[in-house]
Amino acid sequence: MIITNDFVMINFPKTGSSFAREVIKKVYGQKSSLVHKALFSVGLRNSGYIELMLPNIHNATHKFRGKHAKGQHGLLSQIPEKYKGKPVVSIVRNPFSRYVSGYQFKWWEKYPPESEEVIAKKYPHFPDLSFQEFYDMMHDFGRKNRLKGVKPKIDLGIYTIQFIQFFFDNPTEILNKIDDDYIEQELFREDMGNIEFIRQENLNEDLKEFLLGVGANTDELRFLDTMERVNVTKKTQQETSGSVFIEPETRDKILSRDKLIFKLFPEYVSYLETHP
Numbered sequence: 001m002i003i004t005n006d007f008v009m010i011n012f013p014k015t016g017s018s019f020a021r022e023v024i025k026k027v028y029g030q031k032s033s034l035v036h037k038a039l040f041s042v043g044l045r046n047s048g049y050i051e052l053m054l055p056n057i058h059n060a061t062h063k064f065r066g067k068h069a070k071g072q073h074g075l076l077s078q079i080p081e082k083y084k085g086k087p088v089v090s091i092v093r094n095p096f097s098r099y100v101s102g103y104q105f106k107w108w109e110k111y112p113p114e115s116e117e118v119i120a121k122k123y124p125h126f127p128d129l130s131f132q133e134f135y136d137m138m139h140d141f142g143r144k145n146r147l148k149g150v151k152p153k154i155d156l157g158i159y160t161i162q163f164i165q166f167f168f169d170n171p172t173e174i175l176n177k178i179d180d181d182y183i184e185q186e187l188f189r190e191d192m193g194n195i196e197f198i199r200q201e202n203l204n205e206d207l208k209e210f211l212l213g214v215g216a217n218t219d220e221l222r223f224l225d226t227m228e229r230v231n232v233t234k235k236t237q238q239e240t241s242g243s244v245f246i247e248p249e250t251r252d253k254i255l256s257r258d259k260l261i262f263k264l265f266p267e268y269v270s271y272l273e274t275h276p
Contacts, residue, residue, distance in 0.1 A: 001054060002049055003050050004048070006214040008084070008088045012166055015093040017090075025049065036165045051238055054071070077169050087193065087194075090166070090195055090197060091198045093201070094266060097271075103134045108127075112127075112141075122140075143161060150172055150175045152176070153178075154179055155257055156260075157253075159257040170193075183259055188260060188264075204224050
């Protein structure tokens with residue numbers, strides 16, 4: 001989580017947040033001294049940024065010596081009280097390409113969502129998994145790690161579960177009550193935080209527009225025109241095609257399980273039509 005004098009940035013995983021963090025650091029003073037940041041954090045300086053590393057409280061696998069490991073992916077509910085009045089911005093990504101990116105990133109090979117014995121029993125050829133197998137594995141085991149005993153009334157995708165945990169003040173309450181009517185009637189809009197979402201698919205341009213809107217000037221942002229993405233998964237041109245990985249059955253599962261995301265961002269429904 002990054003906090004500036006103008007806004008709070010929530011780093012939603014696998015959306016380009018590493019790139020956005022680097023941009024914000026450049027604009028708000030990457031070389032700021034520790035004293036500068038300390039003064040800003042207590043309200044004695046009017047510019048700059050601080051980066052908070054917060055406990056990963058919604059993932060049972062991210063623990064060290066029994067404690068939740070800290071990381072850059074803080075939640076809306078973890079924003080310190082003194083900063084809660086600031087505008088909040090984050091990045092959203094098409095569910096199809098986000099799942100494919102998670103598959104290609106291969107984090108799950110080193111850190112599978114279940115014990116080696118359990119994974120090997122269901123997937124004897126692990127880690128040589130197809131995208132469909134990866135998706136099913138994360139749905140069966142990754143969801144359990146995030147839900148930690150909570151049992152939603154409907155079958156939710158792991159993207160939707162993460163989204164609720166990141167952008168709702170009372171995610172456990174929401175996950176306990178969410179059902180089809182809650183989504184169809186868009187009742188989630190009443191419970192969700194007031195967040196401005198930048199689209200990962202148009203990241204450079206949307207991020208520039210946002211920063212201009214909070215007071216940055218054009219010269220400060222000129223570097224964005226040529227800045228390369230960071231922490232990007234290497235893939236071939238063939239691998240960028242959604243249809244290479246997403247079979248119709250899996251596509252339908254994603255559309256159904258992550259329908260809250262598609263309600264919020266309906267332009268993503270047609271992704272596979274434009275990525276043959």
